[in-house]
Amino acid sequence: xxxxVLRGTLKKELLTKYRAYPMDFFIGNVLTGFYTILxxxxxxxxxxxxxMNSSFANLTGTSDYLSxxxxxxxxxxxxxxxxxxxxxxxxxxxxxxxxxxxxxAPFRRVEYFLGNMLVQTLTTTMEVMISVLVAIPFGISFQxxxxxxxxxxxxxxxxxxxxxxxVLGCVMLFTRDTxxxxxxxxxxxxxxxxxxxxxxxxxAWLRTIADFIPITGVVTLIRNSVLLGKGISEQSTIWxxxxxxxxxxxxxxxxxxxxxxxxxxxxxxx
Amino acid sequence: MRSFVKTFAAEIVKxxxxxxYSKTIYISLFLWPxxxxxTTYYSFQVFDLSKSKVPYITAENVVVYLLLxxxxxxxxxxxVQSAWRxxxxxxxxxxxxxxxxxxxxxxxxLGNAVASLFESxxxxxxxxxxxxxxxxxxxxxxxxxxxxxxxLVIGMAVVWGMFLNSLxxxxxxxxxLFTVLEEPMEIFSGVKVPIILFPLWAKMIAAIFPLTYxxxxxxxxxxxxxxxxxxxxxxxxxxxxxxxxxxxIMIILxxxxxxxRVTGNITLF
Amino acid sequence: xxxxxxxxxxxxxxxxxxxxxxxxxxxxVKDISLQIEKGKIxxxxxxxxAGKTTTIKMLTTLLAPSAGTYxxxxxxxVKYPMEIKKRINMxxxxxxxxxxxxxxxxxxxxxxxxxxxPNSILKQRIEELLALVxxxxxxxxxxxxxxxxxxxxxxxxxxxxxDPEYLFLDEPTIGLDAVVSKELRSHIKFLAQEKNKGILLxxxxxxxIEELCDYIYILNDGxxxxxxxxxxxxxxxxxxxxxxxKLYEQSDDILARLDHNLRQYDPTTEVSGxxxxxxxxxxxxxSLELSRLCTQEGLFIREMYExxxxxxxxxxxxxxxxxx
Numbered sequence: 001x002x003x004x005v006l007r008g009t010l011k012k013e014l015l016t017k018y019r020a021y022p023m024d025f026f027i028g029n030v031l032t033g034f035y036t037i038l039x040x041x042x043x044x045x046x047x048x049x050x051x052m053n054s055s056f057a058n059l060t061g062t063s064d065y066l067s068x069x070x071x072x073x074x075x076x077x078x079x080x081x082x083x084x085x086x087x088x089x090x091x092x093x094x095x096x097x098x099x100x101x102x103x104x105a106p107f108r109r110v111e112y113f114l115g116n117m118l119v120q121t122l123t124t125t126m127e128v129m130i131s132v133l134v135a136i137p138f139g140i141s142f143q144x145x146x147x148x149x150x151x152x153x154x155x156x157x158x159x160x161x162x163x164x165x166x167v168l169g170c171v172m173l174f175t176r177d178t179x180x181x182x183x184x185x186x187x188x189x190x191x192x193x194x195x196x197x198x199x200x201x202x203x204a205w206l207r208t209i210a211d212f213i214p215i216t217g218v219v220t221l222i223r224n225s226v227l228l229g230k231g232i233s234e235q236s237t238i239w240x241x242x243x244x245x246x247x248x249x250x251x252x253x254x255x256x257x258x259x260x261x262x263x264x265x266x267x268x269x270x
Numbered sequence: 271m272r273s274f275v276k277t278f279a280a281e282i283v284k285x286x287x288x289x290x291y292s293k294t295i296y297i298s299l300f301l302w303p304x305x306x307x308x309t310t311y312y313s314f315q316v317f318d319l320s321k322s323k324v325p326y327i328t329a330e331n332v333v334v335y336l337l338l339x340x341x342x343x344x345x346x347x348x349x350v351q352s353a354w355r356x357x358x359x360x361x362x363x364x365x366x367x368x369x370x371x372x373x374x375x376x377x378x379x380l381g382n383a384v385a386s387l388f389e390s391x392x393x394x395x396x397x398x399x400x401x402x403x404x405x406x407x408x409x410x411x412x413x414x415x416x417x418x419x420x421x422l423v424i425g426m427a428v429v430w431g432m433f434l435n436s437l438x439x440x441x442x443x444x445x446x447l448f449t450v451l452e453e454p455m456e457i458f459s460g461v462k463v464p465i466i467l468f469p470l471w472a473k474m475i476a477a478i479f480p481l482t483y484x485x486x487x488x489x490x491x492x493x494x495x496x497x498x499x500x501x502x503x504x505x506x507x508x509x510x511x512x513x514x515x516x517x518x519i520m521i522i523l524x525x526x527x528x529x530x531r532v533t534g535n536i537t538l539f
Numbered sequence: 540x541x542x543x544x545x546x547x548x549x550x551x552x553x554x555x556x557x558x559x560x561x562x563x564x565x566x567x568v569k570d571i572s573l574q575i576e577k578g579k580i581x582x583x584x585x586x587x588x589a590g591k592t593t594t595i596k597m598l599t600t601l602l603a604p605s606a607g608t609y610x611x612x613x614x615x616x617v618k619y620p621m622e623i624k625k626r627i628n629m630x631x632x633x634x635x636x637x638x639x640x641x642x643x644x645x646x647x648x649x650x651x652x653x654x655x656x657p658n659s660i661l662k663q664r665i666e667e668l669l670a671l672v673x674x675x676x677x678x679x680x681x682x683x684x685x686x687x688x689x690x691x692x693x694x695x696x697x698x699x700x701x702d703p704e705y706l707f708l709d710e711p712t713i714g715l716d717a718v719v720s721k722e723l724r725s726h727i728k729f730l731a732q733e734k735n736k737g738i739l740l741x742x743x744x745x746x747x748i749e750e751l752c753d754y755i756y757i758l759n760d761g762x763x764x765x766x767x768x769x770x771x772x773x774x775x776x777x778x779x780x781x782x783x784x785k786l787y788e789q790s791d792d793i794l795a796r797l798d799h800n801l802r803q804y805d806p807t808t809e810v811s812g813x814x815x816x817x818x819x820x821x822x823x824x825x826s827l828e829l830s831r832l833c834t835q836e837g838l839f840i841r842e843m844y845e846x847x848x849x850x851x852x853x854x855x856x857x858x859x860x861x862x863x
Contacts, residue, residue, distance in 0.1 A: 039457050042467075046469075047464075049323060056316050196309065287640065287641050288638055362636065362639075363631075363635035364637070370599060378653070533550065534601070
C-alpha cells in the first residue's frame with residue numbers, strides 16, 4: 001500500500017472540505033434525518049396510535065418502530081453521503097478539468113478512493129451523531145446495544161458502501177451523469193433494502209434483488225447489534241454473506257473503473 | 271397584452287425544449303415518485319390497518335388514499351422543481367438577459383410554470399389509470415366535481431410554482447430554500463397522515479401549504495363522493511390562496527427588480 | 540444620443556463570516572460622465588477592477604446608479620428603464636448567456652419573442668442575423684455542439700435581435716482567434732457606420748480600441764481619468780519623443796558618445812541600448828542632430844525612425860501616474 005498517495009488524497013480532500021464546507025448541505029442532511037423520524041412518528045403515534053401489525057415484531061424481533069426507522073434512516077444517510085463523495089470524486093475531477101493531470105501521475109486507485117472515503121467517513125460520522133441527538137426526544141433507546149458487534153457492523157458497512165460507491169462511480173463516469181444515476185439508486189435502495197420496513201413485505205422477486213445489495217445485510221446487522229444486542233457469533237451467516245457480496249462489488253468496481261477512466265478520457269477529447 | 275402572451279408562449283417552448291432535451295428526465299418524473307409511493311405503501315403495512323383512527327383508511331383502500339396524496343404532491347413537486355431549475359438561469363447568465371429585455375416578468379414565470387404542467391398532467395393520468403386498475407371499487411366520485419377539483423389543484427400548483435420562482439429570484443442560495451420547503455410539504459400537507467389528526471402546532475404549519483387544501487379536497491371528492499357544494503369551503507380557500515399568491519408575486523417582482531438593480535447580484539461577479 | 544453625467548455606484552457588501560457580518564460600502568464607480576452618439580463607436584478602457592462592467596450595467600439599466608443622471612435621446616433612463624430596454628442590447632464575450640440545449644434558431648426566436656419582435660419580421664431577421672455572423676446552415680444544431688467562436692457569434696446575433704439603437708459590447712472578442720475577431724471588428728464598424736447604431740465597447744485589446752473607436756474614455760478606480768480620440772490621448776500623454784536607431788555596428792562606447800553629445804542639445808535626453816537597436820528619448824525634436832552626429836562619427840545607419848506613441852503605453856503610463 002502506498003501511504004503517500006493515501007496521505008496526499010486525505011490532505012487534499014480535508015483541505016477542500018474544510019475550506020468550502022457547504023453549511024446548507026449539512027443542515028439539509030440533518031433536516032432530512034429529522035423529517036424522516038418526524039414522518040414515522042406521525043404515522044406511529046397519530047394515525048395508528050402505536051398499533052403495529054403483529055407480523056412486524058415477528059419479522060424484526062422488536063416492537064420499537066421508531067428506533068427501527070431511525071437506525072435504518074441513519075444507515076441510509078451514511079450510504080448516501082459516502083456515495084455522494086466517493087462516487088463523484090472522479091467525475092468531479094473530470095468536470096473541474098483535473099482528471100487528466102491526475103491520470104498523468106502513476107498512482108494506484110485504491111489509495112485515492114480510500115483517502116476520499118476516510119474524509120467522508122469523518123464528516124458523515126459527525127452528521128449522523130447530530131441526527132441521533134435530534135432523534136432522542138422522539139424516544140429512541142439504545143439500552144440493548146452490543147458495542148463490539150456494533151463496531152464490527154460499522155466496519156462491514158463502510159466496506160460495502162465503498163463497493164457500491166465504486167460501482168456507482170463507474171456508472172457516473174461512463175454516463176457523465178450524477179443526478180439521475182445517484183438518485184435512482186438511492187430511491188431504489190430506500191425501497192428494497194429494508195430501511196423503513198422489513199423487506200419481507202416485498203414481493204419475492206424484489207426481495208431477491210434486495211439480497212444482492214449489501215445494504216440489506218448491513219442494515220440488518222446494525223439493527224441487530226444496536227436494537228437487539230445480538231453478538232458477533234449469533235449472526236455469522238449475515239456477516240459472511242454481506243462481506244462476500246460487498247467484495248464482489250469492490251472487485252467489479254475496480255475492474256470497471258479502469259475501463260471507464262479510459263472511456264472518460266477519450267470522451268474529453270471528442 | 272400581446273407581448274405578455276408572446277413572452278408566455280415563448281417561455282413555455284423554451285423551457286420545454288430545454289428540459290426535455292434529455293429523455294432521462296422521465297426517470298426523475300415517473301420512476302422516483304413511483305419508488306417513493308411503493309415505499310410508503312409498504313411502510314403502511316407495518317401497522318395494524320384495522321386500527322387506524324381515520325375511517326377511510328382501511329387495508330382495502332389505503333392504496334387509493336395514498337395514491338391520491340402522492341398524485342397531488344407530484345403535481346406540486348413538478349412545479350417546485352421547475353422553479354428550482356429556473357434558478358440555474360442565473361448561473362448561465364440568461365436570467366440577466368431576461369432582465370435586460372423589456373419582457374413582462376410575470377409572463378416569464380407563468381410560462382415556466384405552465385411548461386412543466388405538461389409533465390404534471392401526464393403524471394396525473396398515469397396515477398389515475400393505475401388507481402382505476404388497482405382499486406376501482408374504492409372510488410366513489412362524480413365526474414363534475416372530479417374535473418373541477420382537478421383544475422383547482424392544477425391552478426394552485428401553477429401559482430405555487432410561480433410564487434417560489436419569484437422568491438428564488440432574490441437569492442443564489444436556492445438549494446437551502448428548496449430543502450426547507452420540499453420535505454416539510456410532504457410531511458405536513460397530509461400526504462401520509464391526514465391533518466385532522468395533527469396537534470395544533472402541526473396544523474398551523476399545514477395551513478401554510480396550499481397542497482394541504484388540494485389533497486383534502488381531492489380525497490373528499492374521490493373517496494367520499496362529495497359534491498361541489500360539500501367541498502365549497504375548499505374551493506373558496508383554494509381560490510383565495512391563488513389570488514393572494516398572485517398579488518404577492520406581483521409585489522415580489524417589483525421588489526426583486528428594484529433589489530437587483532441596487533445590489534447587482536443577478537449574476538455571479 | 541446617450542448622455543450620462545456623474546454616474547456613481549455604491550455596493551453594500553457583507554464582510555466577515557457568521558451572524559456578525561459588517562456591512563461595508565464599496566464604491567465601484569465614483570464619478571463617470573460620458574456620451575454616446577448614434578453612428579459612433581465609443582471605447583471604455585481601464586485595467587481590471589476599474590469599473591468598466593459596473594458602468595456598462597448601469598448604462599444597460601441592469602443596475603440603478605447611486606447618483607448621477609442618465610438620459611437616452613432626452614428620456615430619463617433611470618426613471619424609465621423599461622422604455623430604455625426596448626432600444627438597447629448588450630453583448631458580452633464568453634459562452635454563457637445562451638441556452639445550450641436549444642438550437643441557434645430557437646435561441647434567437649426565444650429572445651425575439653421576449654423583445655416582442657413582430658412575428659412577421661422575426662423569421663427574416665433571424666435569417667439575416669445568422670447570415671451576418673456566418674451561422675447559416677448551422678441554425679438547427681443544438682448550441683452545445685458549437686465551438687467557442689460559434690457560440691460567441693451567436694451571442695452577437697442575439698444582441699441584435701431587437702434591432703437596438705444602442706449596443707453595449709463587453710469584451711466581445713475575448714478568447715476568439717485572430718480571424719474571427721477581425722471579422723467581428725468589421726461587423727462592429729459596419730453596425731456603426733452603415734446602420735447608424737451608437738456603440739459602446741470595452742476591451743482588453745488596445746489595438747481593437749485604437750482601430751474601432753471614434754472616442755475613448757479611460758477609467759481608473761471608478762473615475763474617468765482621460766478622454767479623447769486615440770491620437771489625442773496618445774499624443775497628449777507623451778510629450779516626449781522616442782527615436783529608434785539601428786546601426787551596422789553597436790558598442791557601449793558608441794552609446795556613451797551618443798549620450799554625451801545629444802545631452803548638449805537637450806540635457807534630459809536618455810540613450811539606452813535595447814538588443815540590436817538604440818532607443819533615444821528626448822523632449823525636443825532631435826532627429827536632425829541625431830543624423831548629423833552619426834555622419835560625424837562615421838556610423839552607418841541601418842534604420843532610424845520616430846516611434847508613434849501607442850495607446851497601450853498610454854494606459855500603462857496613466858495608471859502608473861495615478862497610483863504613484
